Amino acid sequence: MSEVAEGALFIVSTPIGNLSDVSKRAIETLETADLIACEDTRRTGQLLQLLGIQKKKLIRFDAHTEFKKKSKIVSQIKEGHKVALVTDAGTPGISDPGEQLIREVVDQDLNLSVIPGASAPLAALVASGLPMKRWVMEGFLPRKGKERQEILKRLASEERTIIIFESAKRLPETLVDLCQSFEEEREIVVARELTKIHEELWRGSLKLATEHYTSSPKGEIVLVIEGSSHKASVSxxxxxxxxxxxxxxxxxxxxxxxxxxxxxxxxxxxxxxxxxxxx
Missing domain, CATH: 1.10.10 (Arc Repressor Mutant, subunit A)
Known part of the structure; x- marks a missing residue:
């Protein structure tokens, strides 16, 4: 385990689908933590049970409670407690709760350590076969409205490989929007259920993607999109x-x-x- 003094926040990555991907260091950190801040106490409780870790104090820490709970967690750290931060899957703070708390811990110059591990965007990127030297993570797009259209317009001229999260339910609609905003021959990889039994990597053009996904599939989705090969001509x-x-x-x-x-x-x-x- 990292040699961090008493009283610290540990940012712990958890599996995105395959329990075998959890690291030994992550298990040790969760075992020795005084408090575990988690997105869903039920799901994290199930994970701890599968890992053989029992009787841990859990505190709900999700998008709805992050602002209110961060002060309480910071107080726990100042009192000398070890706090582990986890989300339902993957690395905290990446399109998941945690960013505000991490910022607060940094601003107050408190101890912090990262326990790296599974990350859906990185897994999708390296499996995509698309350029990996330069890439941008957009996370979830706004569901609708002017903000969504403005972001799509900006991304259309982005030269780096683009990574987007999307729910299975909204996938067909988002693919249509991407096809209309980008060049329809732009290459895309739809990564579904990464590390799980039914893992799927679909590759093709945006146009073909809209034809393939006319209905919503099941599972967690990560989109990896080829960057623009030319900048839009603007006079x-x-x-x-x-x-x-x-x-x-x-x-x-x-x-x-x-x-x-x-x-x-x-x-x-x-x-x-x-x-x-x-x-």
């Missing part, structure tokens, strides 16, 4: 028009340039350079 006239609109709305040169850069998928430097030429 200076279009950029200037967008900059003028942003300026007229009251935005500063910096904020206007940042907004237009995001909206049109161009560099901030180019946007700012054209802003300085505005009347």
């Amino acid at each position: 200076d006239e279009q950029i200037i028009k967008a900059l003028r609109k942003a300026k007229d709305s009251g935005l500063s040169a910096r904020d206007a340039s940042n907004q237009v850069s995001r909206d049109l998928g161009i560099s901030r430097g180019k946007a700012y350079g054209l802003y300085t030429d505005l009347d």
